Amino acid sequence: MNLHAMKLVTIVCESYAREPVTQLLRIVGANGWTLFPVEGEGSHGKRFADIQESANIQIEVIVPPEVSAQLLEKLSDELFAPYAMIAFESEVRVLRPGKF
Amino acid sequence: MNLHAMKLVTIVCESYAREPVTQLLRIVGANGWTLFPVEGEGSHGKRFADIQESANIQIEVIVPPEVSAQLLEKLSDELFAPYAMIAFESEVRVLRPGKF
Amino acid sequence: MNLHAMKLVTIVCESYAREPVTQLLRIVGANGWTLFPVEGEGSHGKRFADIQESANIQIEVIVPPEVSAQLLEKLSDELFAPYAMIAFESEVRVLRPGKF
Numbered sequence: 454m455n456l457h458a459m460k461l462v463t464i465v466c467e468s469y470a471r472e473p474v475t476q477l478l479r480i481v482g483a484n485g486w487t488l489f490p491v492e493g494e495g496s497h498g499k500r501f502a503d504i505q506e507s508a509n510i511q512i513e514v515i516v517p518p519e520v521s522a523q524l525l526e527k528l529s530d531e532l533f534a535p536y537a538m539i540a541f542e543s544e545v546r547v548l549r550p551g552k553f
Numbered sequence: 554m555n556l557h558a559m560k561l562v563t564i565v566c567e568s569y570a571r572e573p574v575t576q577l578l579r580i581v582g583a584n585g586w587t588l589f590p591v592e593g594e595g596s597h598g599k600r601f602a603d604i605q606e607s608a609n610i611q612i613e614v615i616v617p618p619e620v621s622a623q624l625l626e627k628l629s630d631e632l633f634a635p636y637a638m639i640a641f642e643s644e645v646r647v648l649r650p651g652k653f
Numbered sequence: 654m655n656l657h658a659m660k661l662v663t664i665v666c667e668s669y670a671r672e673p674v675t676q677l678l679r680i681v682g683a684n685g686w687t688l689f690p691v692e693g694e695g696s697h698g699k700r701f702a703d704i705q706e707s708a709n710i711q712i713e714v715i716v717p718p719e720v721s722a723q724l725l726e727k728l729s730d731e732l733f734a735p736y737a738m739i740a741f742e743s744e745v746r747v748l749r750p751g752k753f
Contacts, residue, residue, distance in 0.1 A: 454726045461743070463645075465587055475694070485739070487665055487691040487711055491587040494575070511587055515741065526554045529648050539585070541615065541647040543561070545663075547741040548729050563745075565687055591687040594675070611687055626654045629748050639685070641715065641747040643661070 456546035460521035464512045464528065465493060466538035471510060473532055478514055481524045486514035515547060556646035560621035564612045564628065565593060566638035571610060573632055578614055581624045586614035615647060656746035660721035664712045664728065665693060666738035671710060673732055678714055681724045686714035715747060 464474055471488075478486055493509040516524060521542050528540050564574055571588075578586055593609040616624060621642050628640050664674055671688075678686055693709040716724060721742050728740050 454722070454729055456725070456742070459741070461741070485694055487693045487709065489589060489689060489691055489711075491589055493587045494585055509587065511589075515739075522554070525556070525648055529554055533649065539615075539647070539649055541559070541561070541645040542556070543643060543645045543743060545741040545743045547739070548725055549733065549739055589689060591689055593687045594685055609687065611689075622654070625656070625748055629654055633749065639715075639747070639749055641659070641661070641745040642656070643743060643745045 454548070456548060458518075459515050459545055459547045460518050460542045461545045462514050462516060462521050462524055462540065462542050464514075464538065464540045465491065466510060466512070466532075466536055468508045468510050470532060470536040470538055471512075473536070474512055474528075474538075477524065477527055477532065478512075481516070481520050481527065483514045483516050483520065483524070486512050488512050515545060554648070556648060558618075559615050559645055559647045560618050560642045561645045562614050562616060562621050562624055562640065562642050564614075564638065564640045565591065566610060566612070566632075566636055568608045568610045570632060570636040570638055571612075573636070574612055574628075574638075577624065577627055577632065578612075581616070581620050581627065583614045583616050583620065583624070586612050588612050615645060654748070656748060658718075659715050659745055659747045660718050660742045661745045662714050662716060662721050662724055662740065662742050664714075664738065664740045665691065666710060666712070666732075666736055668708045668710045670732060670736040670738055671712075673736070674712055674728075674738075677724065677727055677732065678712075681716070681720050681727065683714045683716050683720065683724070686712055688712050715745060 489511045491509050491511045589611045591609045591611045689711045691709050691711045
């Protein structure tokens with residue numbers, strides 16, 4: 454069994470940001486991700502209403518380390534200003550790396 | 554691009570525990586979290602019904618390392634006895650640390 | 654406060670694979686897990702419809718390191734061929750290890 458060191462990048466954002474984020478994932482070559490509807494409470498103490506228009510989403514994607522750096526930089530440069538969004542990376546060890 | 558080493562604390566609990574947990578998050582100074590409805594199967598093999606009253610939730614929050622230790626200690630001391638709950642921390646590297 | 658080093662194993666798969674995966678979790682001795690309904694976009698660019706039959710799920714389980722290796726190997730050997738599925742592990746530090 455071969456496990457491969459990869460990065461899990463997690464993005465929490467307004468659902469409005471879904472299309473720009475997933476477009477960016479395609480641009481950097483991420484081949485798959487999962488998307489969760491979440492409730493969130495952010496840095497201003499605002500509770501997001503449980504409705505489609507203002508819902509939050511969490512997107513998780515596994516990428517090689519160099520893609521993680523590129524993805525986080527593009528998120529920071531292009532999407533952090535217009536959208537409520539946070540992003541972080543963590544270490545994972547993956548079966549089936551060819552899927553990513 | 555600056556990434557900052559932080560802790561991701563994950564709490565899985567009965568939805569009954571939502572208010573005490575989020576109150577504790579505010580007390581330790583956590584400024585934002587995400588909340589997922591989840592299905593769970595716990596250590597007694599009990600399958601939680603898919604209804605609001607007995608549903609499980611997963612709460613994820615990013616905090617500095619010292620806050621993680623404080624949060625886990627308070628969870629253990631104050632909320633583990635009355636509620637079905639588990640908690641764990643992991644390492645993450647975060648953009649926009651000022652948000653946390 | 655004692656934190657114990659454990660593995661978080663995450664499995665993303667078609668909801669069809671739910672029973673074989675949870676059966677495997679029981680076989681390796683995992684005592685609890687959480688299950689999230691997720692949307693996914695996989696390596697073939699296919700967007701999974703938001704319907705029960707073809708929905709994706711994400712299952713997360715915390716296990717000791719030796720169980721993680723056994724679980725990942727069995728997933729790879731037994732379930733990767735018949736099902737659309739990815740799996741990865743990461744490091745976590747857990748309160749209440751007796752729960753797992």
